[in-house]
Amino acid sequence: MAxxxxxxxxxxxxxxxxxxxxxxxxxxxxxxxPHGVExxxxxxxxxxxxxxxxAGDGAWEVRPGTAAEDTLADWLRDMVHLADALAESExxxxxxxxxxxxxxxxxxxxxxxxAVFRLLVRHTFKAVHAYFFGGDGPAIREVFKKALEGxxxxxxxxxxxxxxxxxxxxxxxxxxxxxxLLVTVGSPLAITQVQDQLARPPAIPPGVLAWRNASDLRxxxxxxxxxxxxYTPRDRVLDLLVGNDSPNHHHITQYLAHRQIGEPVQRIFxxxxxx
Numbered sequence: 001m002a003x004x005x006x007x008x009x010x011x012x013x014x015x016x017x018x019x020x021x022x023x024x025x026x027x028x029x030x031x032x033x034p035h036g037v038e039x040x041x042x043x044x045x046x047x048x049x050x051x052x053x054x055a056g057d058g059a060w061e062v063r064p065g066t067a068a069e070d071t072l073a074d075w076l077r078d079m080v081h082l083a084d085a086l087a088e089s090e091x092x093x094x095x096x097x098x099x100x101x102x103x104x105x106x107x108x109x110x111x112x113x114x115a116v117f118r119l120l121v122r123h124t125f126k127a128v129h130a131y132f133f134g135g136d137g138p139a140i141r142e143v144f145k146k147a148l149e150g151x152x153x154x155x156x157x158x159x160x161x162x163x164x165x166x167x168x169x170x171x172x173x174x175x176x177x178x179x180x181l182l183v184t185v186g187s188p189l190a191i192t193q194v195q196d197q198l199a200r201p202p203a204i205p206p207g208v209l210a211w212r213n214a215s216d217l218r219x220x221x222x223x224x225x226x227x228x229x230x231y232t233p234r235d236r237v238l239d240l241l242v243g244n245d246s247p248n249h250h251h252i253t254q255y256l257a258h259r260q261i262g263e264p265v266q267r268i269f270x271x272x273x274x275x
Contacts, residue, residue, distance in 0.1 A: 002147040004140045004167070008127060037114050040080050043122075048073050051126045055134035068197060069133055072125075075193040075223070079121045083220045086249070087113030117220060120248045124221050127163050128188065132197045137170075144171050155180040155268050161252040162186050162221055170198065172205035180268055182211045185255035186244070189213075189231075190224025202230040204237065211237045214261050216244035 005012070038046070052065055065073070090113055130136040144167050148156075156179045160168035165187035172179060182205070188194045190213075195202050204211060211231070215222035226239045242261070244254040256262060 002144040002164070002167070004143040007136055007139050007143070008130065037118070040077075040084060043118060044073070044077055044080055047076060047122045047125055050122075051129035051134070054126065054130060066133070069129070071193050071196055072129065072132070075188070075191055076121070076125045078223055079125065079220045080118065082223065083117035083121050084114055086218055086220070087117050116247050120250055121220055124162060124188075128166070128194070131163060131166065140167055141171050144168060148175075148177070155271075157181045157183065157265050157268055159183045159185070159256070159265075160187065161255070162188070162250065165189055166194065166198075169205065170200075172208060173198075173200050173203070175205070176207050178207045178209065179205070180209055181264060182208045183261060183265065184211070184213045184227075185252060185261065186215060186219050186222050186250045187213060188221055188224070190215075190222070190227050192224070195230060202227075204231055204233060208236065210264075212240065212261065212264060213237065214240040214242050214255060214258065216242060216249045216255075218249040219244060220248070221250050 048065070048069075052069070131140060148158075148171070156177070158168050158172065158179050158181075160166070160183070165184035166189060168182065168184070169189060172182065189202075211227070213227045215225045217225065225241060228234045228237045228239055231237055240260050242255065242258045244251065246254045
């Protein structure tokens with residue numbers, strides 16, 4: 001496990017507190033934060049401002065963004081609008097079916113669902129912004145490099161989730177080490193605005209023999225779902241659309257539970273066990 005969270009956060013969540021990114025009846029509304037469920041443009045402006053403030057080393061004023069940051073902000077806007085649409089459509093579907101809402105005491109506006117999705121969007125965008133523009137990138141990549149160096153012999157399988165898929169991709173693009181299978185789930189690597197920030201043009205990392213990329217159409221982070229059009233040689237990439245029924249449709253556990261994702265990994269290690 002290349003655990004780079006301490007670079008971004010001083011302390012972990014206490015074991016007694018559920019992760020608000022997982023949604024849930026008790027704290028779904030708390031996920032909106034002190035500002036509640038804002039107008040989309042207000043939420044986008046605040047999230048972008050917080051990201052730029054953090055990237056400015058705690059300067060009292062929010063620094064202006066570069067052209068590249070403005071491009072990444074377009075991805076933020078797309079995520080917000082998809083997240084809001086998902087929350088509203090899921091609330092409407094539940095009402096039509098006469099089912100209990102996914103989130104306890106869900107108000108007619110779908111505010112609780114929006115809060116959960118927007119928390120994911122805010123968390124993801126700020127982490128990606130810090131990786132590309134806040135100076136966190138080199139330290140995060142170093143964590144993954146050291147984890148990879150600790151793997152002695154045998155076939156290597158790398159699994160990357162969300163920003164972790166970007167980190168894994170960029171490190172592997174620098175190396176020649178053979179990776180039998182690269183698995184990316186809920187990845188933003190298909191997003192043009194993210195591809196524009198990569199250190200190298202999109203291509204299969206030299207040591208990667210096969211790449212399996214999976215996403216849920218409802219995952220706000222993985223707005224792009226196909227890598228084959230941008231990463232060559234294309235015959236090494238398999239794009240998969242799978243269902244992720246976690247509250248925010250992005251949770252890694254639900255992704256890894258899919259047969260199309262887990263079985264290829266299991267086959268590699270079964271072969272290793274019989275060698």
